[in-house]
Amino acid sequence: MESALAHPPALSAEEAARLYLCDQTRKGDPVVIRAIAPDDKFEMRDLYPTLSERTLYMRFFRVISAPSLEAIARYTDVDFGTHLALVVLWGPEQRMVAAGRLIRATADSDVAELSCLVIDEMQYRGIGRVLVRQLLAVGRQWGINRVIALVHAENHAMLKLLKSQGYPTELVYDEGEFTVTLDTHQPPSDDNDSHHATVGAMHQGIET
Ligand SMILES: CC(C)(COP(=O)(O)OP(=O)(O)OC[C@H]1O[C@@H](n2cnc3c(N)ncnc32)[C@H](O)[C@@H]1OP(=O)(O)O)[C@@H](O)C(=O)NCCC(=O)NCCS
Numbered sequence: 001m002e003s004a005l006a007h008p009p010a011l012s013a014e015e016a017a018r019l020y021l022c023d024q025t026r027k028g029d030p031v032v033i034r035a036i037a038p039d040d041k042f043e044m045r046d047l048y049p050t051l052s053e054r055t056l057y058m059r060f061f062r063v064i065s066a067p068s069l070e071a072i073a074r075y076t077d078v079d080f081g082t083h084l085a086l087v088v089l090w091g092p093e094q095r096m097v098a099a100g101r102l103i104r105a106t107a108d109s110d111v112a113e114l115s116c117l118v119i120d121e122m123q124y125r126g127i128g129r130v131l132v133r134q135l136l137a138v139g140r141q142w143g144i145n146r147v148i149a150l151v152h153a154e155n156h157a158m159l160k161l162l163k164s165q166g167y168p169t170e171l172v173y174d175e176g177e178f179t180v181t182l183d184t185h186q187p188p189s190d191d192n193d194s195h196h197a198t199v200g201a202m203h204q205g206i207e208t
Contacts, residue, residue, distance in 0.1 A: 008187075011141035013081040013107070021134060025126030032094060033134050036085035036101075041076040043096045045069055052120050058155050059117045061177075075099070081107040084142055088131050090122065097122040100131045102139050102147070110145040129161055136165055136184055145185040151178045166190065 019035040048066055056063045078085050082105070088098035100116030114135060118128045139147060147167075151158045153176050162180050163169050166188030170181045 008137075008141045010143065011138065013079065016080040016084050016138070016142060019086065019138065023130050023134060025130050027126055029090075029125065031127065031130060032089040033086050033131065034089065035080070036076050036078060036087050036099065038073070038077045040087060040096065040099075041069055041072045044072050044076060044099070047096065047119055048072075050119060050121070051117075055117065055120050055123075058152050058158070059115065061150075061152070075101070082109075084112075084138065086131065086135060086138070088118075088127055090127070098127050098131050100135050102135055102142070102144065104144070108143070110143055112139055112142075112144045112147055114139075114147050114149045124157065128157065132161055133165060136167065136182065136188070140184050140187075145183070147182045147184055149180045149182075151180055153177060 017035050019033075021033045022030065023033055024030050045067075053063045075085065078101070083101065083103050085099060085101040087096050088100075089095065090097040098116065098118040100114070102112040102114055104110075104112040114132070116128060116131055116135070118131070136147060149158070149162055151162070153173065159171075159178065159180070162182065163171075165182065167186075168183040170183075172179045172181075
């Protein structure tokens with residue numbers, strides 16, 4: 001029998017656009033995670049020049065330089081029906097340090113692609129972990145049962161982070177990248193160990 005938590009209350013696009021969550025990293029640092037807003041494009045534009053080539057490559061699989069405000073608006077002016085995006089705010093100034101998103105083909109699809117980025121100077125402090133955890137939880141309320149992420153094979157932090165969220169996970173390797181699929185139909189188990197990961201097809205010698 002499925003638990004009562006298996007089907008969380010539905011989250012409409014209007015509600016998703018007003019999300020405002022207070023959370024903390026594993027170390028106890030407080031963060032605010034809220035729905036992205038069109039005005040975030042200005043702060044996001046200022047952050048781009050601070051990003052390393054590696055960070056850009058891990059996120060976009062190519063190095064992009066200084067996108068126009070119009071291009072950035074595609075990431076900030078989103079509809080919350082097919083594209084749900086969250087930003088992480090840090091410190092007393094509530095500055096933007098990360099963003100993550102779920103994108104699905106149609107508003108009634110239960111499959112979404114996940115991506116995220118933490119700015120270089122704030123990486124490896126637990127921000128990515130809390131952002132992905134919230135994206136997956138919000139995604140379940142948004143009607144998502146399967147989350148897919150394309151992850152570079154050398155992106156060990158992202159692979160570790162996805163595999164240890166407590167959802168059944170499958171990894172399929174092809175030409176330097178993993179397609180990671182998380183089954184979010186059921187709530188996450190508390191036992192957030194990487195043994196939840198099952199490797200669908202893995203290139204020999206690639207350690208995940
Ligand atoms: C990948 C990314 C989102 C992770 O976010 P983060 O805030 O830096 O990572 P966290 O501090 O939450 O750590 C996540 C896990 O990775 C591990 N980790 C951190 N740095 C690592 C490294 N260099 N190598 C291997 N694992 C690492 C951590 O130990 C942590 O696991 P734990 O919580 O079990 O200890 C972030 O580094 C990033 O934005 N990178 C560039 C863009 C990118 O790769 N986006 C993802 C595309 S799908």
